[in-house]
Amino acid sequence: MEHPENERQYKGLKVQTSPSSPGSVNPYLSKNGPIRRRELSVDDYVNGILKGDTMILSRAVTLLESTRPEHEIKAQHVIERCLPYAGNSVRVGISGVPGSGKSTSIDEFGIYVLNKYGGKLAVLAIDPSSERSKGSILGDKTRMEKLSVHPKSFIRPSPSSGSLGGVARKTRESIILCEAAGYDKIFVETVGVGQSETACQSMVDFFLLIQVAGTGDELQGIKRGIMEIVDGIAVNKCDGDNMQRCQIAASYYRNALHLFPESPSGWMPKVLTYSGFYALGIKELWDSIYEYFDFVKKNGYFEHRRMEQNRYWMYETINEHLKNSFYQDPEIEEMLKNEESAVFNGKQTSFVAAQQVLDFYFKKLGLENE
Ligand code: GDP
Numbered sequence: 001m002e003h004p005e006n007e008r009q010y011k012g013l014k015v016q017t018s019p020s021s022p023g024s025v026n027p028y029l030s031k032n033g034p035i036r037r038r039e040l041s042v043d044d045y046v047n048g049i050l051k052g053d054t055m056i057l058s059r060a061v062t063l064l065e066s067t068r069p070e071h072e073i074k075a076q077h078v079i080e081r082c083l084p085y086a087g088n089s090v091r092v093g094i095s096g097v098p099g100s101g102k103s104t105s106i107d108e109f110g111i112y113v114l115n116k117y118g119g120k121l122a123v124l125a126i127d128p129s130s131e132r133s134k135g136s137i138l139g140d141k142t143r144m145e146k147l148s149v150h151p152k153s154f155i156r157p158s159p160s161s162g163s164l165g166g167v168a169r170k171t172r173e174s175i176i177l178c179e180a181a182g183y184d185k186i187f188v189e190t191v192g193v194g195q196s197e198t199a200c201q202s203m204v205d206f207f208l209l210i211q212v213a214g215t216g217d218e219l220q221g222i223k224r225g226i227m228e229i230v231d232g233i234a235v236n237k238c239d240g241d242n243m244q245r246c247q248i249a250a251s252y253y254r255n256a257l258h259l260f261p262e263s264p265s266g267w268m269p270k271v272l273t274y275s276g277f278y279a280l281g282i283k284e285l286w287d288s289i290y291e292y293f294d295f296v297k298k299n300g301y302f303e304h305r306r307m308e309q310n311r312y313w314m315y316e317t318i319n320e321h322l323k324n325s326f327y328q329d330p331e332i333e334e335m336l337k338n339e340e341s342a343v344f345n346g347k348q349t350s351f352v353a354a355q356q357v358l359d360f361y362f363k364k365l366g367l368e369n370e
Contacts, residue, residue: 042074046081052120052182054154061174065159079173082180087306089179090293091186093200095226096210101236102189103143105210105276110147112282113185117290120152121185122178126196127158128167154183165320168199172313175203192226201229202312205302206289209233211253213245227260230269231292234285238273246273265301267292332361 040048040059048056064075094109096102110121123144147153159170175186190200192209201207209230233253238246253271263269270288274281296302326332335357342348 042077042081045074045078049078049082049177049181050085054181057154057177057181058156060177061156064173064177065170075173079176082176086176086179089175089184089186090206091175091188091204092289093188093190093197093204093207094210095190095192095197095200095207096212096236097192100192100210100212101276102191102210105234105236105274106187106189107144107146108276108279108282109286110144110153110187111150112279112286114150114152116286117185119184120154120182121147121150121187122154122156122175122183123147123187123189124156124171124174124178125158125189126164126168126171126200127189127191128160128164128196154178154181163320164195164199165316168196168203169313169317169320172203197226197229202309202316205296205305206231206292208289211235211249212237213242213249227256230257231263231265231267232269232285232289233257233271235271235273236276239275239278239280243273265296265305266299267295267301326361329361329364331364332357335360 040056045056045060045063049060060075060078063071064079066072066075094102094106106123110123114121144155148155156174159167171188175188178186188200188204190196197207207230209226209232211233213235235246235250235253250271250273257269257271272281272285272288274285293302296305339348339353339357343350343353
C-alpha cells in the first residue's frame with residue numbers, strides 16, 4: 001500500500017515503506033525462544049561417539065557429569081556400550097602446581113605428538129578445587145590456543161561437582177568415551193596440590209610431573225608421595241638466564257629419585273629440562289615418554305598397570321556408592337547433626353556416636369551390625 005504522505009500535495013517527498021520486520025542478526029536463532037535440544041537415546045550417543053562426532057561426545061561427557069539419577073543410569077549404559085571400543089590409547093597424566101606452565105606445555109606437547117604420531121588427542125582434567133573447574137570451557141580454550149583450534153583435538157575442562165573421588169571417576173569415564181570416539185592419545189591434567197595426583201596416576205600409563213627451578217631446595221616443595229608415583233619429571237622454563245638453575249634443579253631430582261626403590265615397571269624415571277614457551281627440549285621429552293611405552297609394552301607392565309587400575313576403580317566406585325548411600329540418607333543426615341553436637345558438647349564419645357548411627361543404618365537396611 002502506498003504511504004499517505006506520497007499523495008500529490010506533499011510534492012517532492014517520497015516515503016518508502018519499510019520492511020515489516022528487521023532481518024535477524026543471527027539467522028540460526030529460533031524465533032520461538034531458545035532451541036531445545038532433542039534428548040538423545042543411548043543408541044544415539046553410542047553411534048555418535050563411535051563415529052567420532054565431537055558434538056555428541058561432548059554431550060555424552062556432560063551426561064556423565066550430571067548428578068541426576070536418570071542421567072547417571074543412562075550414562076552408565078553409554079559407557080558400558082563404549083567399553084569394548086576403548087583402551088586403545090596412550091594415557092599421560094600431567095601434573096604441576098599453578099604457574100608451572102602446564103597449559104603452555106600441554107599446548108606444545110599436544111601439537112608435537114599430533115604432528116609426530118598422528119591420531120587424535122583428548123585433553124581432560126581432574127581439578128576439583130579450582131575456580132576454573134566451574135566449567136569455563138572458554139577458559140580452557142584460551143589457555144591452549146593452538147590445540148583448541150586443532151581439528152584432531154578435544155579439550156574438556158574438569159568436571160566441577162563433588163569430591164575428588166567423584167570428579168576423578170568422571171574423568172576416568174570420559175577417557176573411555178574419548179577412546180571409543182577414536183582418541184588414541186589422552187592427556188589428563190591435574191593441579192599438583194592435594195591428592196589429585198594419586199587419582200590421576202590411577203588412570204594413566206605415564207605420570208609426568210612438571211617442576212620449575214626454585215630457590216635451590218627443590219625437594220622442599222615436592223611431597224614424598226609424589227616422587228613415588230612419577231614416571232618422569234620435566235623441569236620447565238629452561239630458557240634464557242634460567243637455564244643453569246634448571247640444570248641444577250634437575251640434578252637434585254635425579255639424585256632424589258635414586259633414593260627410592262625401583263618401580264615395579266622396572267623403569268627408572270628420567271628427569272629432563274625443557275621450555276614449553278620456547279618449545280625447546282620437547283622432542284627429547286616425548287622421545288623418552290615413548291621409550292617408556294615401548295619398554296612397558298614389551299615387559300607386560302603396561303597391561304598389568306591397566307588391570308590394577310581397573311581393580312582400583314572397582315573398589316573406588318563401590319566405596320563412593322556406599323558413602324553416598326549413607327551420607328545422603330535424610331534420616332542419617334538428621335541423626336548425624338544431633339550426634340555431632342552431642343560429641344561436640346562432650347555428652348557422647350565419638351565411638352559411641354558413630355556406633356549408634358551405623359547401627360541405625362544397618363537396621364534400616366535390614367542388616368544387623370555384628
Ligand atoms: P599453569 O598454571 O600451570 O597452566 O601455567 P601456564 O601455562 O598458565 O604458565 C604460567 C606462566 O608461566 C605464564 O606466564 C607463562 O607464559 C609462563 N611460562 C610457561 N611456560 C614457560 C616457559 O617455558 N618459559 C618461560 N620463561 N615462561 C613460561
